[in-house]
Amino acid sequence: MRLGAVADDVTGACDLAGRVAEAGLPASVLLTASADAADAAVFPGDGSGCAVVALKVRTAPVAEAVDASTAAARLLLSAGATQLYQKYCSTFDSTPSGNIGPIADALLDVAGATASVGTPATPGAGRTQYQGVLFVDGVPLAESPMRDHPLTPMRDSNLVRLLAPQTRAPVGLVRWEDVQRGSATVAAAIADGHTLVDALTEQDLDLIAAAVRERAADAPILAGGGAGVATALARAEMRESGVAGGAAGLPSVPVTGRLILAGSASAATRAQLAAFRGERHVLDPRELDRDADAALARLRDALAAHDDRRSPLLIHASPEVAAAQEALGAARAAALLEGALAELAAVAVHEFGYSHLLIAGGETSGAVTARLGIARLRIGAQAAPGVPWAVAASAAPGGEERTIAVLLKSGNFGGPALFDDAWEVAP
Numbered sequence: 001m002r003l004g005a006v007a008d009d010v011t012g013a014c015d016l017a018g019r020v021a022e023a024g025l026p027a028s029v030l031l032t033a034s035a036d037a038a039d040a041a042v043f044p045g046d047g048s049g050c051a052v053v054a055l056k057v058r059t060a061p062v063a064e065a066v067d068a069s070t071a072a073a074r075l076l077l078s079a080g081a082t083q084l085y086q087k088y089c090s091t092f093d094s095t096p097s098g099n100i101g102p103i104a105d106a107l108l109d110v111a112g113a114t115a116s117v118g119t120p121a122t123p124g125a126g127r128t129q130y131q132g133v134l135f136v137d138g139v140p141l142a143e144s145p146m147r148d149h150p151l152t153p154m155r156d157s158n159l160v161r162l163l164a165p166q167t168r169a170p171v172g173l174v175r176w177e178d179v180q181r182g183s184a185t186v187a188a189a190i191a192d193g194h195t196l197v198d199a200l201t202e203q204d205l206d207l208i209a210a211a212v213r214e215r216a217a218d219a220p221i222l223a224g225g226g227a228g229v230a231t232a233l234a235r236a237e238m239r240e241s242g243v244a245g246g247a248a249g250l251p252s253v254p255v256t257g258r259l260i261l262a263g264s265a266s267a268a269t270r271a272q273l274a275a276f277r278g279e280r281h282v283l284d285p286r287e288l289d290r291d292a293d294a295a296l297a298r299l300r301d302a303l304a305a306h307d308d309r310r311s312p313l314l315i316h317a318s319p320e321v322a323a324a325q326e327a328l329g330a331a332r333a334a335a336l337l338e339g340a341l342a343e344l345a346a347v348a349v350h351e352f353g354y355s356h357l358l359i360a361g362g363e364t365s366g367a368v369t370a371r372l373g374i375a376r377l378r379i380g381a382q383a384a385p386g387v388p389w390a391v392a393a394s395a396a397p398g399g400e401e402r403t404i405a406v407l408l409k410s411g412n413f414g415g416p417a418l419f420d421d422a423w424e425v426a427p
């Protein structure tokens with residue numbers, strides 16, 4: 001199987017690729033869907049593999065999200081994808097206008113399929129689906145912290161009701177009781193349009209994956225959801241091929257500097273910031289607004305002065321989000337922080353030779369990888385579920401290329417000790 005996934009954000013792409021690689025299927029993440037990437041190297045390895053195109057379209061205007069997703073899917077198919085996958089967030093981040101439904105409709109067309117099947121359920125991340133209702137750590141989605149997400153507040157937990165207004169296709173549900181009857185029942189229940197399938201456990205996901213494979217033997221079908229179903233598809237492939245699981249090794253990257261850049265304000269990141277024991281510096285967008293040059297010079301000096309390059313240096317966004325947003329507006333505060341953290345990443349890598357970067361937050365990761373000119377991530381072992389290390393080439397504008405190790409962490413992933421411990425499994 002060549003699993004080609006279109007992910008609506010970069011940390012989601014790493015989540016999927018990390019779990020799939022852990023199951024044994026070699027994986028890489030492409031940060032560009034441009035035509036010049038359309039070569040055989042899109043898929044890692046010679047045979048089976050997984051390629052994920054990481055987009056930044058979760059909250060983009062619908063037409064932009066559809067166009068980018070369509071281009072990514074075409075790239076994957078032209079590179080030999082045998083199964084197309086739509087990766088969206090395990091908390092179904094979207095609004096009544098999109099973008100999960102419009103992207104699903106567009107990918108059906110590209111795949112030449114009439115049906116999509118999947119679920120956001122990813123039990124390893126605490127996300128489960130029962131009777132069409134999505135639970136986050138056992139709490140219905142609309143009662144979880146996602147209720148007050150700044151961009152995609154989730155005020156309903158019923159996935160059928162959430163998806164229906166976003167798509168022109170019918171939305172169906174396969175209930176957990178039917179999943180227990182086996183993959184043939186699930187396969188038979190997949191109707192034209194989009195079918196969401198209940199799943200509480202990895203075994204449920206294995207039955208869904210088996211149903212996808214049964215249906216795909218007859219006609220193209222679009223699979224999708226969180227990283228859960230993709231991981232189950234990878235497991236099925238590895239079982240069939242008889243190859244043992246475990247992420248492939250990455251080339252080692254000599255440690256010449258460890259840097260954490262955290263722009264995420266999510267609960268898991270806050271716990272990681274609180275637990276971190278090393279040297280830290282805080283960056284507030286109001287400081288950037290007053291005098292960006294001075295703020296950047298202060299942190300550049302800290303990067304230069306940090307002599308013990310094996311101990312990680314942390315630069316993180318101020319936790320005073322509400323005050324900064326009130327002063328500057330949410331968009332300007334975010335843009336200032338993202339720009340500054342991306343600039344500091346470039347300075348650290350290309351001026352001071354830092355080799356290992358841990359970036360916290362999806363938007364922050366998108367800004368940093370773009371500034372570093374990273375086009376592809378080779379995915380290795382996970383520091384935590386859904387948080388894999390990767391090796392990438394970063395090109396300084398007009399300058400030499402450097403090989404670095406990066407870990408792009410979704411805001412809500414990883415345990416409190418991650419910032420101290422992640423380095424132990426780094427390439």
Ligand SMILES: Nc1ncnc2c1ncn2[C@@H]1O[C@H](COP(=O)(O)OP(=O)(O)OP(=O)(O)O)[C@@H](O)[C@H]1O
Pocket residue numbers: 011263264265266269284285317318319320321322324325330333334335337338360361362363364365409410411412
């Ligand atoms: N003090 C602050 N004031 C204003 N904006 C902030 C502040 N701290 C962080 N932000 C912004 O909030 C956004 C956080 O988004 P990001 O995607 O990086 O993290 P996340 O939402 O926790 O992660 P994920 O998308 O992976 O769940 C960024 O744009 C960041 O710049």
Ligand SMILES: O=C(O)[C@@H](O)C(=O)CO
Pocket residue numbers: 009011012013015016088089090091125226227362386410411
């Ligand atoms: O599915 C998830 O929760 C993550 O992969 C994600 O999409 C984070 O933005």
